[in-house]
Amino acid sequence: MGGDQVLQAVEHSVAALGRVADRDWEESTAGQLKWSCRRTAEHIASDLIAYAGQLAGRPTGRYVPFEITTAECEDNADVLEVIRTTGALLAAAVSTTPRAVRAFHPYPFRAADREGFAAMGVAEVLLHTHDIAVGLGLTPAYMPPAGLCESVLARLFPHVRPGDDPWTTLLWATGRGDLPGRAPVTEWRWSNPLHIDADRIVLQGVHPAAAADLAEDGTGGFEWIAGGPVEGTRIGAGLVFQAYEAGVHRPEWGMFALVRKEDGLALGALGYHGAPDEEGRVEIGYDLVEGARGRGYATEALRALVGWARERARDQGDVRSLFAVVEKANTASRGVVSRAGFEKVSDDWGDGEHGEQFAYELRLLA
Template identity: 55%
Template sequence: MLFMGGDRGGDRIDEAVAHTAKVLRAALDRDWSVKAGGLDWSCLYTAEHIAGDFVAYAGQLTGRPTDAYVPFEAVLDKGTAPEGAIRAIEATGGILAAVVRTTPRGVRAFHPYPAGSADAAGFAAMGVTEALLHTHDIAAALDVDAEPPASLCEAVLAHLFPHVPPTPAGGTPWTTLLWATGRGTLPGRARLPHWRWRNAASLPAGPVALREVTPAAAADLAAGGTGGFEWLGGGPFDGTRRAAEMVTKAYAAGVHRSEWGMYVLVRTADELAVGGMGFHGPPDENGCVEVGYDLVEEARGRGYASGALRSLSQWALTHPEVTSLLAVVEPGNAASQAVAVRAGYERLPDRDTNFAYGLRRA
């Protein structure tokens, strides 16, 4: 389900474009001047919009602006027929797929939701989502079937919609994606009047960055994979895999909250992952959120963990619902105790047989 790894989503884009082309070519004999389902755009303009999104996302990754969209757009020539619009989708989808595959690790570019930027995997996932949804909108107006492969829907949901509970009984990944984007209903859930997707965040922390782990990446890590990251030493420490399993279980149970999960520490000089850090869940009723962390052995003793914990803690305390942070450390783990102290945490009364450290809002 990953939008990360070798091509970071290029194959998913190809799959989505092939689906879109197949669906739309089945409706070439229909009237494309009618409004697409649920939109004020004609079917032809909606197809143009898909191609325009592909080019815009590719331009963000190549231009790499940090505060705005690159000021250009792709439009169809005047008088373009439906077949020409489909060819434009195929061509621009190929451009986006190629850019995604060749964008270096760590590159991020402006996108407003939610943290102001996205990486290649994020732009790939957004491109796939635009294709699937707007193909559905056109198909609904032209009366053709538009259901995409379930695996493609699952990948989109796990990457861009981590806040959406998993598919309920009686639903499918496709109906869940339609519900999550205000286009359909699901048993036991009210229809959404507004919606947003959510790109994984990246928080700066000196020589490392904290890269938010999506539910799909967490599932891969929990199963023994890399989570789409390239790891110093060949793989993460055991604690990172246990934390990934916690995220996976929370997502499956429908209680995972974006931001309050897991992050991977990535050394920005070479884009190698050196550890894991994150929260054991959202803030409790007292505004306290518990943190945990570990590093691969080759990265220890360089200040990565204490700097990252300091940055993550400061970020957490910008949220009004957070009043304090807690780190619980085994008595024999002197290195982790030192990390907490260097990050500004103070010793608290023991929690059962473990040492506790806390940081409160000033």
Template identity: 50%
Template structure:
């Protein structure tokens, strides 16, 4: 399937998060302290980080006049040295079910903001001031690739729909190959895989600005 030029929508965010939550519910309850794939964080921390990403993207779109010179100034903090700095932290006593409720809830916030934001809205992101579709695509990419990290750490199978990957690639990675498998290409574009004739990336970014 070639990379798509179709818009990334709130429905895509909703689909990505629900697919992720569904597969993560299959994880053994005692597996969440293991490392998440190639990340330095454990699986619990990685879900908190993903939840925080989705929350932060929703929050950037929330103000009447979204900031263009930085992020909405919440306090991000880490529970341990080397852990992710988040606004969002799940109550450990709620267990994995509670953790996944946090992920589901933060995904719902981004879905709602993307659905209701004006097409003219723009907000700051370090990879380019983005519109609601850009933040939707960021949420999809974060969800798909971090669920890949989690699936590796938790011993789960995970391969998201090609169309979802293709739309996210088309929106955020204009320089990515357009004639290769979309899921493998998304993993390559985020430094997680090789493509034929293309080594694994050691640094990468996306481009959030609206396309002309």
């Protein structure tokens, strides 16, 4: 998800709304919103320029304190020109912002990267164009490109089971329509991936679209050191995408790519095998590309993950312990879990009378 997708969404929107630019947008209410169609169109432009501003200014604690005005616009065609212009500015900001940059966005983890702002910009354009189209009775009905809708769902709604029709699913997920077999949505938020900061690395949440790419021999959008990603990462990514397709994926309990700060290269992956069970226990797993082993990266990453889990345990109480299974012959991995504070709880884990694995657990709250 990048600048090209922002431009595609904007051009599709402007073309659709251009067909009804001669109508009265001030007197028509935009779909289920309380705004007029004119106010909603202005909001699209405001979102686009605000997201561009976040990527350009890179604040970490708030939105950059400015806003756009369309007071000089004489008609609806002028507003559409502003939407096209602000879309181009966001596309340029996305295209020129380094991958590692994060800027403030409130939901859900207080920050988003360039891909997140691109996805949110696309979503704002698609959804509010729909609102305006409904308010103006646009015929035929507004129908954005399915690929854009699918991308928005996989990046911003990783907890939502994808449906057969991405556009219908996106409308349902944002409270704008019904979906057979699913309860109406009354509240919703974006869900940008969680990033966990460590000393030399950042644990970057892998959203379902990136997971699908990794599982299919791609890079997941990351730049990897030589030899990566390894097979374990690809298998784990496949499990993430399967959970997404089943509607049981919870992004904070998913996979993280381990990205080295000094050069932005991915070294491996670490993550959970799913959300905590009824007893609050969740299993973790990890691997590194061979060229990154023996330098303490796995221990650093696991300690960072433990730190996040401790905060989660204190704040929400849905997780109580972390669990790990390690091959007995894998002395390096056994050292990683031990240094991160895990204690051995079984010498014979696995099938048969004498299992081939050790089991470790770390209790998060005393």
